[in-house]
Amino acid sequence: MNIEIIKMAFEALLGNKLRAALSMLGIIIGVTTVIAVFAVGQGAQNAVNAQFQNLSANSIIIMGMFGRGATQSSKLTTADARAIMEKAEHVKSAAGSIMGNLSASYGSESGSYSVIGADANYFSISNLKLGSGRFFEEADVDSKAMAAVIGSDVVAALFPDGGNPVGSTITVGGKRLEVIGTIEEVGSNIGRMSPDEAIIVPDTTAQKSLLGDRGQVMINAQSDTVDNITIATEEITAILRAEHKLKVGAEDDFRIMDAGSMIGAAQSAATLMTVLLTAIAAITLLVSGIGIMNVMFVTVAERTKEIGIAKAIGGKRADILGQFLLESVAMSMIGGLIGIILGHGIIYLVNQVESLSSIITLAPSVLGVSIGFGFSVLVGVTFGFYPALKASRLDPVDALRSE
C-alpha cells in the first residue's frame, strides 16, 4: 500500500466533508454509546465492589425478612448476634446492627436520617474516623445509653451555625439522645448508606427505644476459615432456628447469605446490564455500518469514471480496492476517535451532576475504548469492503464510458 494512495483517500474524504461527516455520525453515536455504556458498567462494578469492600470471603450476612408477614415473623434481633457468637463453633465473629430511617431535630432544624444501631466495634470495622468527642463503648451498649454519634452531613444540617455539637441533646424519633461524638466526613457509601448522613447509636438502644420492630436487623458474621463457610452457615441457621423456636418444617424467618454468592449475584447483575447496553451499542454500530456502506456505494457510483481512468493508466484491482477501503476505514476510524472523545466528555459531564454521583460514578474503561475503537474500524472494513470490491471489479471500458 502506497502512502500516496492513503493521501488520496483522505483528500477524497476532505473533498466531500459534509457527506463524510454525516456518514461518520452513526459511528460517532455508536462509539460514544459504547464508551458511555462501558463507563456505566465499570461504574456499577465499582459500586458493587465498594458496597462489599468491607466483606471478606468468609463473611456471612443474616437479615430479617421483608415484605409479607415481615413484622410478625422477623424476629431477628441484635441479641441473636451474641447468641451466634457464643454457640457457633466455626464462627469467628458476629456483630448485629439495626437500621432504619427516623426524623431527627435540634432546635428549629430537622431532617430524616438513617439510624444505625450497632456494636461498639462497628466504628473500627467500618473504618470510621472520629471527628470530635468519642465513640460509644461496650458499657454504653450494655446500659442502653441514650447516646449518639452523628455523621458530618447530620452535623451540618442540624447545627448550621457551626460550633461543636458534642454534648448537645437532639431528638431522634421522639426520643432525646445526647451527641457524644461526630464522624469525620467519609464521602463514600457503606452499602446503600452514607455514614455522613447517619446517626449511630448502641444497638440495644435502637432495638429498645428507637426502631424496635421497624428496624432492619443485619448480622455480620465471619466463619473461622473460608473453607468452613458452609458449615458456619449451617451452624448459624440451626442456632437461629433454635433461638426463634421454629418448629421442624417451618420456614426460616431470616435470610442468610455468604459473601461469595452475594458478590457474585451483584456482579452478574452489573455484568448483565453491561451486556444489554453493549448490545444496544452494537446495533447502533451495525446501523451506522449500513450507513457507511450506502455512502460508499454512492461514492463508487460517482467516481465510476475515475475508476475507469485509474484502470486504464495501470491501477490494479488491489489499488482500487485499497483506496476505497481506506476511505471507509478512515471515515469510521475518525468517527470512532470523535466518539471516544465525546464519550469521555459525557462521562465527565454526568459525573458533575451531584444527584447522580451518589448513585453511580461513571468510570472510563480501557476495555470500552478498545472495543469502541476496534468496532469502528471493523465496521469500516466490513461495510466498506463490498462497495470497494465492486469498484475494483468494474469493467474499465464501461467505467470510462460513464459520466
Added chain:
Amino acid sequence: MENTEIKLEAVHKSYYLANGEEIPVLKGIDLEIKKGEFVAIMGESGGGKTTLLNIIGCLHPLSEGKYFLEGENIGEVRDDFTLAFIRNKKMGFIFQQFNLFSRLTALKNIALPAIYAGIDKDEREARAMALLKSVGMEDRAHHKPTELSGGQQQRVAIARALINDPEIILADEPTGALDSKSGLAIMDIFSGFKKENKTVAMVTHTAEVAKYADRIIYLRDGKVIDNDYKLTSAY
C-alpha cells in the same frame, strides 16, 4: 517478426445484451503494427475503432482470436495483475476527453501511473516535471484541470501517458475535443514520438489528423477493409 510490436489474428469481440443477445462488434480482425510505427485507425462510426483500440490497450478481453504483444500471445491473459502491469508500463492511453482527475494538480495527475508502478516520490515528481516541461506546461504544474484549457489538459494527459516510458501510445480521438489550433499543437507532439521510436495507434475520423500517421488502417462493420488506406485526393 521481431520488428512487430502488435499483431492481431482473427480477433472477434462481441457484446452481450441483458437478454443474452450477442452483438458482434469485431468480426475477425487481422493486423500488424511494427515497432516505432505510427498507425491511424479510421472508419465509420460504430465500425469498431474504439473497441479495437481498447483490445490493444488490454482494457477489453477479446472473445476469440490471438493478440501478440512483442511476439507473446496475451489474448488469453485474464489475470488482473499482469494486465494492469501491461497497461501501466507498456502502454500510455490518451483519451478524447483527457480524463484527468479533477481533484489532482497537473503534476500529480502526471505522476499517478508512476505511483501505481511503485516509483518513489522524488523520482516520479522529477519525471513528471520534466514531462511537463517537454509539453511546455511547466508553469502550470500546480494547477488543477479545471484551471486549464482543453489543449493544456490534453498536453497534461499526454505527459501522463509518457511517465512510465511506455513503448506504445494509444490515443482515442486525441484532438476530438479541441479547436483546430490546439489540435495541431497536439499532433506536433505526436510527430515527436517517431524520434523516440514509440509505437502509436490512434483512432480518428479526421483526415487532417490521420495524415500525420505512417499508415492508415480502415475499418468497416468490424473488419479491416484496408490495411494501408490512402487518403483520397479530396484532402
